[in-house]
Amino acid sequence: MRLIRNLKLKHQISLLILIALIMMILMQSMYNIFFNSLTRERAAKYAGNLMEQVALNVNTIANNVERDSVTISYSKYVQELMVSKNILRKIELNDYVSEMFTHTRSSNQNIYSILLLSNNDMQISDALHYNNDILKTLEKIYNFKSEDFRKPVFSSIVRDRSDAFYYYSYISPIFSSFDNSKIGNCIFLLDTRELEKLVNTTELTKNSLFLILDSDNRVIASNKGLKAGEYYDNIFWQEGTSSTAKDEIVYEGKKSLVQYKKIESTDWKIISVLPIAELTSDMKPIVTMGIWLGVIMSILLTIIGSAFMYNTTRPLMLIVRFLSRVGDRDLNYRLKMPSTNEVGIIATHINQMLDNVEEMTRNIVENQTSLYEAELSKKQAELSALQHQINPHFLYNTLNCLSSIGLAYDVSEVVSISSAMSRIFRYSIKGQDLVSIKDEMSSIKDYLLIMDIRYKGKFEIVIEMEESFLEMKSLKMILQPIVENAMYHGLEMKTGVGRLSIKGFISEDGYMQIDVEDDGVGMTENQLSELRKGIRDDENMEQLGTDKKSIGLSNINKRIKLRFGAQYGLDVVSEAGKGTKVTLILPIIEPTGKVHLLT
Known part of the structure; x- marks a missing residue:
């Protein structure tokens, strides 16, 4: 607001005209968007009704056939x-x-x-x-x-x-x-020819697609010449998520609205694809007319605004130049204003004021002072959220349900995996940030149990930690991303059985050290250098892109340093073909929660 007040009057009026033009353009755009959206929604609703009608007809056929089958059987x-x-x-x-x-x-x-x-x-x-x-x-x-x-x-x-x-x-x-x-x-x-008649009688846009697929995604009937029996590879939906779906896609180079409906009685699918450009084609004359109206109104607004600005600012500029001349001690000069409006009245009063001031200013010595403004800026550091947790309560309940189903059907793998995941999620939603090493390792063992079921003995796990060390505390969920990286980026791509070692001990320098080492594929010197740079340089976080490995390790490193200081954190050493070792350095945190920081 202060910046606007400091602008010249003609700049303020120009800004006002510009804002009016922008608002007019925005209103025109919103008008077009509203009508386009309304047209698309109506077309989508119409296509949805057609799909419901086709689904109803198919269900009717299925019900009649089921009824006739029961009658005969x-x-x-x-x-x-x-x-x-x-x-x-x-x-x-x-x-x-x-x-x-x-x-x-x-x-x-x-x-x-x-x-x-x-x-x-x-x-x-x-x-x-x-x-x-x-x-x-x-x-x-x-x-x-x-x-x-x-x-x-x-x-x-x-x-x-x-x-x-x-x-x-x-x-x-x-x-x-x-x-x-x-x-x-x-x-x-x-x-199927009766279904083809049913599909071909649907009235959609010129290049729209309407088809029925069987449970194997083969075409049963189509309105665009797709042959019956062909496998349809363009999958627009997620199987098993819902019986109906609607989304926007690019189909045959055109942005299109796709709708999907599943027929439960036959396990078939009905799909309609409507090009959005065709949905709004009827709106083009209205949109064109609206654009022309907007252009004409913008031109008129610009002309009227320019005339208003000239008639308003010109007298004011005369006053400004006059006052500048008076400020240069030319007190004998008087203002001549042709306008008789409020600006002319101001000019008359200024001249009268100068007449009165001229007598007084002869004995006044003008003193000038300079005012200095000092501004102190403070840098505020914001800590970004380093742990994004999806509330897993619903996943926990779902896993309990899966465990019950696994018990019911005697599938031990399902019971083991769901039970392990339940414990992991229950552990992840604990309120406290500091947990015992024992609890952290229990979560890791549940994760390794799942990996062992998945890879059937591909990995050998060695854990070396004394009981007293397990009673110490650490930050929650700092080992799991490291172990996961070792599995997926190190051991999974290795031929033969891999070995994962987790060691925890109190170092001679008086801090807790946890080493997570694998004998997987390792990293080249260039890869290791880039990984270390991503872990230690906060400014490079946005440049890491989708490198989840470096993002996860950087997350852990920042959590440790922000909580305990710069002398703590993690480091990575690796050699291509031999493996990778991640070392965590933490302060000694007693079971009571007392933290022993290095001086």
Whole structure:
């Protein structure tokens, strides 16, 4: 505010006009953004409604097929036909079943053929439509003849070699109504061409993409000429995170809005990709008109502002020049102002004042003093957050749940990993910053347990610490990043079994020393030099980029130095092909919390 007050009046008016222009441009931009956003939201909602409609139609087809499958599978004629050994009775029952097939197919146009398959490979089907190649393909994928196949499933799409069409199936096991034993399978073959009609009737933008994928991400139906059966590699979503998703991506060189919906009944996916430029194409005339209006208003504002500034500042500049002349002791000079407004009145009063002052100033000796302003600046050091902790309460509860599931299914690895992770997270959320070395090592052992399960004995772990040393205290979570670096950057890339050594002792100089050493791939002299520079030079932190190894070690080094002083911290030595050793230097902290700092 003081800086603005010190500006010349014409500069202040120019600044005011500039601010007005900027606000006008911002308002125009916000106007365009609002309408573009509104148009995109409406288009996205429309596409979402289309996806919901398609999903509803697919679910309706699936529900009808499931209902028809139950009707056929538990028909008394079908049940008797599947287990009967009387040939004459089978011929008689086959007529009834054929009538059921005909009635079912006529009531559901999506059904291409129906097949009953008994345990002894007896097949009852619609002879006009049943295809044996498709049956072999489905049997190879789902092994539905086995006793373990006891749950109905919608298959991925399959192709008949004799034609170019794709089909999908609903395979349902048939159980006896008497003893609930499996007596065969009921297979519905469904035509994908009905789904293609459903997709092709969707009305989206010109270059939009709308398609249905099966559980293997193969195209079932598409509105852009993608062939059925092709694998679709452009994955816009994260599997298993949600049944619906919406995001912005770059598709075929264009920024596009992608929406994804999963059909739970069939495990299919519906995807729509709408180019954003096409969503807002109808807005271009309005946007263009708005831009022209903004340009015209800006020009008018500039012209009017310039005229106002000239008429306002010119008389004031005359007064300023007059006062400058008077300040140079030309007291006989008088101000001549053509304006009769407030500025003219000011000029008249100034002339009267000079007339009165002229008599008085002859005997006054003007003394000038210089005022000096001294400003003291203080440098304030801000400590950036060195530990970014994601509140792991929800992860802790989730891991307990995983442990229970592992126990329920007798998967010991899941139980071990989830239990270890639970202890690590519980340890990480402890309130105190100082913890015992014993607690720190317990967390490290849990981490090494997980690594041992993952790499199946690839590492040999050696821990050497006396019981008295374990009772000492240190900063929490300073060893885990070092051990993790040793695992991933040193031992993981090594051929054969690697060795990790963790030693803790009181040095002869009176401080606690912890060495974490591996015999992994090590580092070259250049790599080691860059790592040390990143650890010790705070100004280079932004230049480290994504080098998580140096960032983690720098984090630990800064925590130690900020807490205990510059004489403490960590150092790294390494040799390519031989391994790496990280040394931690800490003050002796007794179990009571008393810290012995070096003088």
